[in-house]
Amino acid sequence: MDPIRDDRGGESPASTISIDIQPGSDGSEPVVTIAGEIDVATSPTLRSAIAAIVEGASPVTIDLSATTFIDSSGLGVLVAALNRSRELGHDLSLRGLQAPVRRVFEITGLTALFAVEE
Amino acid sequence: MVGDSMFSGGDEVHVVLPPFSTYLRTARLLAADAATRAGLDCVATEDFRLAVDELCQAAMRATDQLIFMSFESTPGRVVARGAGHTRDGCTLELSDLSATIIDALSDGFEFELCGSDLTFSVHRRCAVLHHG
Numbered sequence: 001m002d003p004i005r006d007d008r009g010g011e012s013p014a015s016t017i018s019i020d021i022q023p024g025s026d027g028s029e030p031v032v033t034i035a036g037e038i039d040v041a042t043s044p045t046l047r048s049a050i051a052a053i054v055e056g057a058s059p060v061t062i063d064l065s066a067t068t069f070i071d072s073s074g075l076g077v078l079v080a081a082l083n084r085s086r087e088l089g090h091d092l093s094l095r096g097l098q099a100p101v102r103r104v105f106e107i108t109g110l111t112a113l114f115a116v117e118e
Numbered sequence: 119m120v121g122d123s124m125f126s127g128g129d130e131v132h133v134v135l136p137p138f139s140t141y142l143r144t145a146r147l148l149a150a151d152a153a154t155r156a157g158l159d160c161v162a163t164e165d166f167r168l169a170v171d172e173l174c175q176a177a178m179r180a181t182d183q184l185i186f187m188s189f190e191s192t193p194g195r196v197v198a199r200g201a202g203h204t205r206d207g208c209t210l211e212l213s214d215l216s217a218t219i220i221d222a223l224s225d226g227f228e229f230e231l232c233g234s235d236l237t238f239s240v241h242r243r244c245a246v247l248h249h250g
Contacts, residue, residue: 004139004178016143039146040175041139069146071171072215100164107222108215 004040017042019049029059035066038074046074050081058090061117065096070104082114093117129155129191137178137185137202145174145187149198152189156196158244165223166242170198172216173229173238179211180204180236194244202236210236 017036030053038046053060062078064070078094085092095117097105105111133148135141149170153163177185177200185202204210210231212220220227220240227240 004137004175037143037146039139039142039171040178041142069168069171071168071175072213072219073175075215099161100168103161103164104168104219108218 017045019046021049021053023053029061030056031061031063033063033066037069038067038077039069039071040073043073043077047077047080050077051084054081054084054088054092060085060090060092062092062094063096064094064101065098067098067101070101075104075108075110079110079113091115131189133187133189135174135185135187137181137183139175139178142171142174142178145198146171148187148189149196152191152198153196153242156191156244157194158196158242162242162245166196166198166240169220169224169227169240169242172220173198173200173212173227173240176210176212176216176229177202177236177238180208180231195241197239197241199239200237203234204231204236206234 017034017038020033020035022031022033032050032053034046036042050060050062060081062081082092093115094105097116102111105114105116131148131152133144135144146167149167150163153166158166174185174187181202182205183203185200187198187200190197190199210229212229224240224242227238229238230236
């Protein structure tokens with residue numbers, strides 16, 4: 001599938017996503033908190049951030065409580081992260097899905113694939 | 119309000135989008151606005167917003183030219199339409215995941231290629247009208 005160009009090569013537009021990574025300590029697992037909208041424009045940033053943390057040796061929790069939008073490209077990033085986590089032998093769970101985001105997971109059947117915490 | 123008594127062109131907004139992913143947000147904003155003006159509730163508006171996003175991103179993958187879009191609001195119903203030209207030799211692809219999402223969230227959609235002419239549309243009705 002052809003990629004979409006992300007910009008004209010000038011200054012980056014204002015991002016509609018922010019990613020906060022709290023590294024695990026004292027036995028707690030790392031938590032990646034994603035705020036904003038996950039779409040084709042922002043999912044590459046998310047992919048890079050999650051890939052780095054998933055390569056670690058512990059389970060990862062992704063907090064979507066501040067995520068207001070996710071499309072198929074965002075779902076693809078999360079599924080890829082889940083698959084990589086399983087290859088490495090650890091868990092990746094989601095938490096805090098708000099209604100619009102939960103609805104997308106439900107209609108695509110992905111709630112059955114992920115461990116989803118309330 | 120400005121022009122309310124003079125304008126009779128219907129409730130339709132037109133926009134021309136460059137084929138860059140950063141403009142998907144513009145399409146979503148206009149989709150939400152049109153759905154709200156049509157009287158759709160929050161859930162239906164979110165559904166329509168996502169359906170438009172999925173179609174636009176598929177269209178943007180197929181073209182390097184401007185995409186012409188319109189958003190038409192009538193009481194209880196909203197329609198988004200798009201048109202453009204594909205790159206030479208480019209095929210039109212809508213992923214299974216995108217198709218699943220759009221199919222579940224809309225009341226109907228089209229995504230077609232005729233020669234190099236790309237067209238797409240999606241519509242959503244009010245839940246009350248939809249079920250009633």
